[in-house]
């Protein structure tokens with residue numbers, strides 16, 4: 001008359017619980033620790049290492065000089081990296097793609113360039129000029145607080161500052 005649940009040995013019940021917990025943990029790790037759209041980079045470059053006072057303490061302009069005058073900030077040539085990495089961590093496997101790209105003295109050399117993926121590009125219909133903004137006194141970290149996990153730029157992040165600074169909010173100044 002009534003539904004009688006099948007008898008399960010306590011060890012089986014524990015086994016099922018552990019299995020369920022393992023599946024949930026894996027789902028969590030997959031969904032929550034991998035940021036959406038995180039691009040695959042040719043090697044694990046870290047801004048934190050290179051700009052920290054106890055690292056190589058580099059200024060942004062050493063690698064992105066164009067941000068001070070041009071529309072695009074640009075990305076550094078592999079030769080810039082090799083200036084240091086011929087001597088710093090010369091045998092580190094993480095730097096093999098760099099030697100492959102730019103170091104003819106290295107056995108791994110293929111002349112295959114480093115193809116960096118952009119994390120937060122603007123849509124192609126937007127007009128943005130770095131030089132205009134740096135000349136107006138804005139520093140890199142106002143718009144790039146953490147370049148290692150750069151968030152996408154939004155229209156409201158542009159407009160908030162344009163309103164504060166009494167700069168244009170005409171649609172067609174930003175929209176091509």
Ligand code: HEC
Nearest residue numbers: 045050051058059060063116118119120121140144147150
């Ligand atoms: C040693 C050279 C180097 C230095 C110094 C450096 N960068 Fe970069 N930067 C790179 C490389 C390589 C990339 C491409 C790989 C990446 O995105 O991490 C990059 C990418 C970026 C990006 C692109 C993010 C996107 O949308 O993909 C921003 C923004 C940026 N850097 C800002 C800065 C700022 C701000 C500083 C100073 C605090 C700085 N960088 C210092 C080498 C450098």
Ligand code: HEC
Nearest residue numbers: 043044045046049055056058076080081083084088094095
């Ligand atoms: C001014 C010197 C200098 C330049 C230029 C430079 N690096 Fe480095 N790099 C360092 C130093 C210092 C370290 C930390 C070394 C250590 O851990 O002992 C480092 C560490 C690294 C590491 C190991 C991972 C980490 O973050 O500790 C990678 C990968 C790397 N650099 C890639 C690059 C790439 C790619 C470029 C060019 C875009 C570059 N570096 C340009 C000095 C430099």
Ligand code: HEC
Nearest residue numbers: 060064067072073074120121122128133138139140143153
């Ligand atoms: C007013 C905001 C703002 C300031 C200030 C700013 N940037 Fe940017 N940056 C942007 C935007 C928006 C993009 C995306 C541009 C695109 O995709 O066309 C960008 C893109 C970049 C990129 C990716 C490569 C490229 O050429 O687009 C780098 C590198 C970068 N900025 C570095 C810097 C550095 C270094 C400074 C300081 C000298 C700086 N930026 C100052 C807003 C800013």
Ligand code: HEC
Nearest residue numbers: 127128132136138142153157158161162165167168173174
């Ligand atoms: C931190 C403040 C700030 C942010 C953020 C900012 N801007 Fe600006 N923007 C300015 C200032 C200040 C000027 C005026 C520069 C001048 O007077 O030459 C300007 C000027 C401009 C101009 C030229 C306007 C004209 O009259 O021709 C364009 C286009 C522009 N910004 C687009 C953008 C876009 C797109 C974004 C977002 C991705 C953005 N800006 C984010 C401060 C900002």
Ligand code: HEC
Nearest residue numbers: 122123126153154155158159162168169170171173174175
């Ligand atoms: C200061 C620069 C700036 C101005 C001024 C501006 N926009 Fe934008 N707008 C942007 C940026 C940057 C994006 C892209 C944001 C993104 O990719 O999420 C955008 C995206 C949009 C989108 C697409 C949104 C989406 O979700 O795809 C629309 C629609 C839009 N803007 C309408 C307007 C209208 C209408 C005006 C005038 C009232 C205007 N914008 C003025 C910078 C601007």
